[in-house]
Amino acid sequence: MGKSRAKRPILTLAPEEEREALAKLKRFLEDRFELELGSFEVAEVLELFSQEIAPHYYNRAIFDVQAHLKERFESIESDLWSLEKN
Numbered sequence: 001m002g003k004s005r006a007k008r009p010i011l012t013l014a015p016e017e018e019r020e021a022l023a024k025l026k027r028f029l030e031d032r033f034e035l036e037l038g039s040f041e042v043a044e045v046l047e048l049f050s051q052e053i054a055p056h057y058y059n060r061a062i063f064d065v066q067a068h069l070k071e072r073f074e075s076i077e078s079d080l081w082s083l084e085k086n
Contacts, residue, residue, distance in 0.1 A: 012050075021046055022043060
């Protein structure tokens, strides 16, 4: 990946979380696809996921939470309205 086009990831991991993610990804690629990549190659794969794929999951999670909170607040408003009528 060329650094000139590199985007800043929306999500970043703590150093220990990143090491763990790299180890899991390396192990997965070896076990599943028999690919023995070096640390730099695995880091590039993780970087690709964090820049290009993770934002979609992040945005979806935000959307889902917003929908859940909207539904919950509407329920609370309804409950308060019922209490005010009594």
